[in-house]
Amino acid sequence: MITVHTIEELRQHVRQAREQGRRIGFVPTMGNLHDGHIRLVDHAKADDCFTVASIFVNPLQFNDASDLERYPRTLTADQKRLEAAATDLLFAPDVDEMYPHGQAQQSRVHVPGVSAGLCGGSRPGHFDGVATVVTKLFNMVQPDRAYFGEKDFQQVAVIRKMVDDLNMPITIVPVATARADDGLALSSRNGYLSPEERAIAPGLYRTLQHVLSRLQAHTPLAQALAEANEQLQQLGFIPDYVAVCHAHNVQSVQSGDTVKDLVILAAAHLGNARLIDNIHVTLNQRIE
Numbered sequence: 001m002i003t004v005h006t007i008e009e010l011r012q013h014v015r016q017a018r019e020q021g022r023r024i025g026f027v028p029t030m031g032n033l034h035d036g037h038i039r040l041v042d043h044a045k046a047d048d049c050f051t052v053a054s055i056f057v058n059p060l061q062f063n064d065a066s067d068l069e070r071y072p073r074t075l076t077a078d079q080k081r082l083e084a085a086a087t088d089l090l091f092a093p094d095v096d097e098m099y100p101h102g103q104a105q106q107s108r109v110h111v112p113g114v115s116a117g118l119c120g121g122s123r124p125g126h127f128d129g130v131a132t133v134v135t136k137l138f139n140m141v142q143p144d145r146a147y148f149g150e151k152d153f154q155q156v157a158v159i160r161k162m163v164d165d166l167n168m169p170i171t172i173v174p175v176a177t178a179r180a181d182d183g184l185a186l187s188s189r190n191g192y193l194s195p196e197e198r199a200i201a202p203g204l205y206r207t208l209q210h211v212l213s214r215l216q217a218h219t220p221l222a223q224a225l226a227e228a229n230e231q232l233q234q235l236g237f238i239p240d241y242v243a244v245c246h247a248h249n250v251q252s253v254q255s256g257d258t259v260k261d262l263v264i265l266a267a268a269h270l271g272n273a274r275l276i277d278n279i280h281v282t283l284n285q286r287i288e
């Protein structure tokens with residue numbers, strides 16, 4: 001695997017791969033890689049793509065300076081993991097390479113609708129930062145396919161809409177959430193958990209499963225959500241949101257709606273970590 005730090009070097013290697021007739025598969029990350037990221041690389045490799053990963057902790061998508069500051073930077077370990085997964089090229093730019101005119105002067109991409117509410121509501125500006133950096137990375141790498149984990153369900157929806165609205169010739173490939181044996185969704189933020197909190201953390205996924213089983217049992221939506229919030233609090237979480245949404249636009253399901261493609265999402269604080277998770281299911285029924 002070759003690591004490059006500049007856009008010029010990146011373009012040179014991608015151009016060579018294209019000249020050899022390769023399709024380009026792209027896995028954007030912020031590093032501190034876990035098995036979930038490697039699964040994205042595996043998908044790109046399985047699609048026979050020249051596989052480019054990026055590692056860039058994007059300041060534009062952090063609305064909290066201390067969160068940005070403490071975000072783990074583990075480039076050497078990440079390089080080893082990407083190399084072992086047979087990644088072809090790693091692009092690891094610094095902030096000046098990505099934002100040479102400063103962040104305040106950077107043109108922004110805003111994706112309306114789907115980026116409002118949920119994580120967009122709790123983290124103002126977050127999805128503008130994501131959409132902006134992903135647009136820049138797409139323009140730099142010019143991939144045929146780009147791979148994103150479904151754990152960040154709203155992020156995937158934002159990127160899909162952006163690609164569609166802006167006619168970007170890129171196929172977005174969502175990849176199922178990678179989980180630990182106890183159900184906890186793999187996340188770089190799990191590293192912030194103490195051993196005690198780590199033991200509690202799978203309760204987030206169990207809470208989503210509880211909501212699903214209550215909806216399947218025709219429990220009123222408001223009651224299922226109230227139970228979920230209660231359950232999270234009893235476990236020691238501070239819930240940010242629990243929501244039941246239509247999967248295609250991530251807009252809230254209302255009682256009386258008939259749903260098909262449903263996503264149940266939650267975000268909650270546990271100690272120093274803000275964890276998110278979701279369950280995406282086909283559920284052909286009326287929600288009470």
Ligand code: PAF
Pocket residue numbers: 028029030056058061130133134152155
């Ligand atoms: O999901 C992430 O790691 C980031 O939001 C992304 C897509 C790499 C953009 O910085």
